Amino acid sequence: MTQNVISAIDGATGNVIENAEVVFSAEGQDVLACPTWIGGKDWEAGAYSPRTNRMYMPLRNACARMMATRDGGMDLYALAVRTEFAPGFDQLGTVQAISAETGATEWVHSQRTATMSLIATGGGLVFGGDVNGRFRAFDDETGEVLWEINLGSAVTGFPITYAVDGRQYVAVSTGTAGTASGFIRLTPEITPSAGNNLFVFGLP
Template structure:
């Protein structure tokens, strides 16, 4: 692909609202592709910011971006989602919305499950074709990690870190 410039989104001195914002869309959270459903699953963060070219003071020891961005209070509240995308058609097949933006990655299994977490501490198994929640566990802390799967003696497990705890669950 080629970048597409959107001049209306270029920062100005007074500020321009841009969606998604600086920490919106997706980032380091691991996505996953399921060859059975032919879908790509990804964590998304819906959050808008106002970008400005107003000079920002440099302070040693603090982050410096060279310009400014601020949360767009008119676009609140922020929220997150897991989305199933068809890479062949660029169509979204389903979306599971979260109350707040998520940092959790996504894991798909050959058994037709998609695992993910949310900032409210829920770790969940979704039906890969439909996105329906099949199971969930309240971890007691935000789920900011990516799920992983492993097998011991032929039994499959899925694990997730939340807060300071690592949870592992055996699959049937």
């Protein structure tokens, strides 16, 4: 994931040093800030597995082209903003497995459309969807896609898992909500429906 807002973080004090190149100093100035507020890691849930001691994060390669102006449509912030792909990327969505011990990225799944919330299970799976309606099960060790289904509309809900009478289920909702509409505009060749549904799957 591309970021250029923070230049450094002092590991001893936690002091954050901002990149002066993306701090406005005059009206009319144009900057590219990465990630945008819906890029990188936003409110969509990541997951943690005590089985692997890894965090699984839906991260997006999206930046904001911003201009300091009072005529840009965002009067509260005096900004004109256009969301775009991070420089050098044509894959918007990623799922990244990150070691909770070392911070190292263990594996990355990259795809054209934005990835959304995830959940990890004790059986070695990570479930998550994207704004193109695909819902997948990943191997938590390797990132291999073990199962996939097209649910038709953007998978914007937070997946959950539960058990009834000894059988495990995974549930997730779909529908164009929240940040999904912004991500869909970045990939106009992909046209999911806007239907709202709840899907429940029984695990073998």
